[in-house]
Amino acid sequence: xxxxxxxxxxxxxxxxxxxxxxxxxxxxxxxxxxxxxxxxxxxxxxxxxxxxxxxxxxxxxxxxxxxxxxxxxxxxxxxxxxxxxxxxxxxxxxxxxxxxxxxxxxxxxxxxxxxxxxxxxxxxxxxxxxxxxxxxxxxxxxxxxxxxxxxxxxxxxxxxxxxxxxxxxxxxxxxxxxxxxxxxxxxxxxxxxxxxxxxxxxxxxxxxxxxxxxxxxxxxxxxxxxxxxxxxxxxxxxxxxxxxxxxxxxxxxxxxxxxxxxxxxxxxxxxxxxxxxxxxxxxxxxxxxxxxxxxxxxxxxxxxxxxxxxxxxxxxxxxxxxxxxxxxxxxx
Amino acid sequence: xxxxxxxxxxxxxxxxxxxxxxxxxxxxxxxxxxxxxxxxxxxxxxxxxxxxxxxxxxxxxxxxxxxxxxxxxxxxxxxxxxxxxxxxxxxxxxxxxxxxxxxxxxxxxxxxxxxxxxxxxxxxxxxxxxxxxxxxxxxxxxxxxxxxxxxxxxxxxxxxxxxxxxxxxxxxxxxxxxxxxxxxxxxxxxxxxxxxxxxxxxxxxxxxxxxxxxxxxxxxxxxxxxxxxxxxxxxxxxxxxxxxxxxxxxxxxxxxxxxxxxxxxxxxxxxxxxxxxxxxxxxxxxxxxxxxxxxxxxxxxxxxxxxxxxxxxxxxxxxxxxxxxxxxxxxx
Numbered sequence: 001x002x003x004x005x006x007x008x009x010x011x012x013x014x015x016x017x018x019x020x021x022x023x024x025x026x027x028x029x030x031x032x033x034x035x036x037x038x039x040x041x042x043x044x045x046x047x048x049x050x051x052x053x054x055x056x057x058x059x060x061x062x063x064x065x066x067x068x069x070x071x072x073x074x075x076x077x078x079x080x081x082x083x084x085x086x087x088x089x090x091x092x093x094x095x096x097x098x099x100x101x102x103x104x105x106x107x108x109x110x111x112x113x114x115x116x117x118x119x120x121x122x123x124x125x126x127x128x129x130x131x132x133x134x135x136x137x138x139x140x141x142x143x144x145x146x147x148x149x150x151x152x153x154x155x156x157x158x159x160x161x162x163x164x165x166x167x168x169x170x171x172x173x174x175x176x177x178x179x180x181x182x183x184x185x186x187x188x189x190x191x192x193x194x195x196x197x198x199x200x201x202x203x204x205x206x207x208x209x210x211x212x213x214x215x216x217x218x219x220x221x222x223x224x225x226x227x228x229x230x231x232x233x234x235x236x237x238x239x240x241x242x243x244x245x246x247x248x249x250x251x252x253x254x255x256x257x258x259x260x261x262x263x264x265x266x267x268x269x270x271x272x273x274x275x276x277x278x279x280x281x282x283x284x285x286x287x288x289x290x291x292x293x294x295x296x297x298x299x300x301x302x303x304x305x306x307x308x309x310x311x312x313x314x315x316x317x318x319x320x321x322x323x324x325x326x327x328x329x330x331x332x
Numbered sequence: 333x334x335x336x337x338x339x340x341x342x343x344x345x346x347x348x349x350x351x352x353x354x355x356x357x358x359x360x361x362x363x364x365x366x367x368x369x370x371x372x373x374x375x376x377x378x379x380x381x382x383x384x385x386x387x388x389x390x391x392x393x394x395x396x397x398x399x400x401x402x403x404x405x406x407x408x409x410x411x412x413x414x415x416x417x418x419x420x421x422x423x424x425x426x427x428x429x430x431x432x433x434x435x436x437x438x439x440x441x442x443x444x445x446x447x448x449x450x451x452x453x454x455x456x457x458x459x460x461x462x463x464x465x466x467x468x469x470x471x472x473x474x475x476x477x478x479x480x481x482x483x484x485x486x487x488x489x490x491x492x493x494x495x496x497x498x499x500x501x502x503x504x505x506x507x508x509x510x511x512x513x514x515x516x517x518x519x520x521x522x523x524x525x526x527x528x529x530x531x532x533x534x535x536x537x538x539x540x541x542x543x544x545x546x547x548x549x550x551x552x553x554x555x556x557x558x559x560x561x562x563x564x565x566x567x568x569x570x571x572x573x574x575x576x577x578x579x580x581x582x583x584x585x586x587x588x589x590x591x592x593x594x595x596x597x598x599x600x601x602x603x604x605x606x607x608x609x610x611x612x613x614x615x616x617x618x619x620x621x622x623x624x625x626x627x628x629x630x631x632x633x634x635x636x637x638x639x640x641x642x643x644x645x646x647x648x649x650x651x652x653x654x655x656x657x658x659x660x661x662x663x664x
Contacts, residue, residue, distance in 0.1 A: 046378060046438040076410035078428025079435070086457040088436040096410025096428045103411070104420040106378040125418045 005031065005192035007307070008184070009199055010135070012037045012206020013052045014069035014240055015232055015293075016199030017059035019306070020130070022299030023197070024060055026307065029129035033187040034060075035180075037201070038115070038134045039142035039172060039209030042155050044092050045083075047102035048109055051155075052206065053119055053134055054101060061126035069240065072097040091160045116181045133183030135210040140178045142209050143171040147249075158205070163242040166249045170204060175212035180219070188219050195310030196220060198229035200291060202243045203262050204250075220266035226313035227267050228306060230291055231256040234273040239292060260285045268313050271305065287312075337363065337524040339639070340516070341531055342467070344369045344538020345384045346401035346572055347564055347625075348531030349391035351638070352462070354631030355529070356392055358639065361461035365519040366392075367512075369533070370447070370466045371474035371504060371541030374487050376424050377415075379434035380441055383487075384538065385451055385466055386433060393458035401572065404429040423492045448513045465515030467542040472510045474541050475503040479581075490537070495574040498581045502536060507544035512551070520551050527642030528552060530561035532623060534575045535594050536582075552598035558645035559599050560638060562623055563588040566605040571624060592617045600645050603637065619644075 007027060011020050011034050020034045037052045051070065058064035058072060065071045075095035084090040094102075101122055108118035114137040123132050144157040146165035157165060180188070187193060201207050211217040220227055233254050238244045244254035252258050256272040256279065263270065264285075272280050273291040280286035289305035292298065313319060339359060343352050343366050352366045369384045383402065390396035390404060397403045407427035416422040426434075433454055440450035446469040455464050476489040478497035489497060512520070519525060533539050543549040552559055565586050570576045576586035584590050588604040588611065595602065596617075604612050605623040612618035621637035624630065645651060 082432030100414030
C-alpha cells in the first residue's frame with residue numbers, strides 16, 4: 001500500500017477522536033487534517049467551550065481521560081466543587097485543567113484570533129503536530145427540537161438532560177452563514193488530497209452540523225477523491241452516545257445501512273464492523289473492518305483499514321460511479 | 333460602653349479584612365457595613381477579579397488562607413498549573429476555588445447585576461451576614477506611575493513586579509465619574525450611623541482610591557459622626573505590604589504621623605500601636621491600642637478599641653474641633 005499523500009478527516013467527539021488518533025499514528029503529521037464539529041460549542045459561565053475540538057486535541061495529545069474518552073487525565077475538580085458550594089451552575093463538568101484551556105481560548109479569541117488560530121495554539125502547546133481545525137470559524141450552534149421539551153440548546157439536551165428528551169429534529173443555527181474554515185478549504189483544494197474520511201461519529205449530532213456548513217456537503221459531493229465513512233453503529237447499537245436512540249426516535253432502525261443512506265450523496269463506501277459483515281455482504285456500498293477501537297492498536301488498525309479502503313476506491317476508479325446523486329436523508 | 337448603632341468601615345485587603353472580621357465579631361451583622369477598595373480590580377484571562385472584595389469576603393466567611401491573609405484555605409491549583417503548561421499567563425495566582433468565585437461573578441455581572449449585587453450574592457453563598465460592598469460600582473482602576481517603568485496597571489505593579497518599581501504617583505482612573513455605591517451612600521445617610529473606621533490598609537494603594545471616589549472624601553469630612561483610622565505603620569514598618577517602602581519613595585519617613593497628615597481633613601483620631609505610644613504622647617490626634625492582630629482575639633480586641641475610641645470621641649464632642657480643614661496630603 002502506498003501511503004496516501006493527504007487525508008481530511010471529519011470528526012465529532014470521542015469516537016471520531018479515537019480514529020483521528022489512529023490516523024495520526026499511521027500518517028505523517030503534515031498529511032492529516034482533522035476538521036472538527038463545533039455545533040456543540042457554547043459559552044458557559046463566560047468560558048468559550050468547544051467540547052469536540054478539545055476531545056480531539058486532548059486525544060491526539062495523549063492527555064485525555066481514556067476511560068471516558070473526553071476531558072483530561074489527572075483532572076482535578078476544585079472549581080466545580082466550589083461552584084456547587086456557591087450555588088452556581090455545576091451541571092456541566094468543568095475540570096480545573098480543562099478550565100485553563102477555556103481561559104487561554106478566551107484570551108486568544110478576545111485578542112482577535114479566529115477559532116482556528118486559537119485551536120492551533122492550544123494544540124501546539126499540548127504537543128499536537130496534526131492539524132486540527134474547527135469545521136468553521138463562524139458560530140454554528142446545534143439546537144435540538146424535542147417532542148416534549150421544546151427547543152433546547154445542545155448542551156442543555158446532551159449534558160444537562162442526558163439526551164433524555166425525544167429528538168424530533170435538529171437546527172444548526174448559523175450554518176448557512178458559516179463558511180468552512182481555512183484549514184478545511186485548504187485540505188479540500190490540496191492537489192495532494194487523496195481521500196476524505198467521515199469518522200465514526202454521531203451522524204445527527206456530530207456529522208450533520210459539519211455537513212450543514214455552507215458549501216461543505218456540496219464540496220464533499222464534488223470531491224475528486226474517494227470519501228468514506230466509518231459506521232458508528234455496530235450490531236444495531238452505538239459504541240457510545242445516543243446515536244441508536246436518536247435513530248429510533250426518528251423512526252429508523254439503527255443499522256449501517258442508515259448511515260450509508262444518510263451519506264449516500266457524497267460517500268463512496270461505508271466501513272462496517274465485522275459483526276455486521278453478513279448484513280452488507282455483496283453490497284458495493286460497504287467494506288468490512290474491525291471498527292471497535294479497544295486500544296491504541298485497534299485505533300491504528302482501523303486507520304490503516306480506512307487508508308486501504310481509500311486506496312482500493314482510487315484503484316478501482318469507483319469515485320464517480322459509486323456516489324449516488326440523491327441528497328441523502330437529512331436530519332429531522 | 334454602649335454598642336454603637338451602626339459602623340461604616342473602609343477596607344483594603346489583608347489588614348483591613350482582619351479588622352473587618354474583628355468588627356463583625358463584636359457587632360451585630362446589621363450594624364456593620366464594610367466598604368472595600370476596588371482600585372485593584374482587573375480583568376485577567378477574561379475573569380473579573382476583585383482582590384480586596386474577595387479577601388474581605390473570604391476573611392469574614394472564615395475560608396481565607398489565614399497564613400497569607402488572602403486566597404482560599406484548602407485551595408488547589410490545577411488550572412494555574414495547566415495555564416503554565418500551556419504557556420499562558422500564570423503570574424497572577426488563580427486558585428481553583430477562587431476561579432469559581434470569579435466565574436460566578438462574571439455570570440452575575442453579565443446578567444446585569446451591579447458589582448454590589450454580585451458581591452452580595454457571593455458573600456451570602458459563603459455565609460457572610462455582614463454587609464460587604466464595593467466602595468463604588470463604577471470601574472475605578474489604580475494606575476501606578478513609576479520612576480523607571482512608566483505607567484503600570486495595578487496588578488502589573490503589585491503582583492507581577494512585586495512592587496519593585498519606585499512609585500512616583502498614583503492615578504485612579506475613572507474615580508471622578510465613580511459615585512459611591514448604594515451601600516456606602518445608605519450607611520453614610522443612616523441616622524443610626526455612629527462612626528466611620530478607616531481600617532489599617534495601605535493609605536496610598538488601598539485607601540486613596542476609595543477616597544478618590546467622587547464625593548466620598550467630602551462626605552467623610554462632612555460626616556456628623558466621628559471618623560477614626562487605624563495606622564498600618566507600626567514601629568516605622570508596615571505589618572504587611574509595601575506601605576513603608578512607598579512612603580520612602582514619596583520622601584516621607586514611615587510613621588503614624590504621616591497617616592494622621594494624610595487623613596487630617598476627615599479623621600478625628602488615628603489609633604497607633606502601643607509600641608509607638610511614646611511618639612504620639614499628648615497629641616490629641618492619636619489614641620493607642622494593640623493594633624497588631626495576631627489571632628482572632630487580637631482582631632476582636634482591636635475592633636473593641638476602635639468602638640471605644642469612637643464612643644469617646646462622641647462623648648467628648650471632639651468631632652468638629654479635632655478635624656483639620658486642610659485637605660491632607662494626597663498621593664503623588
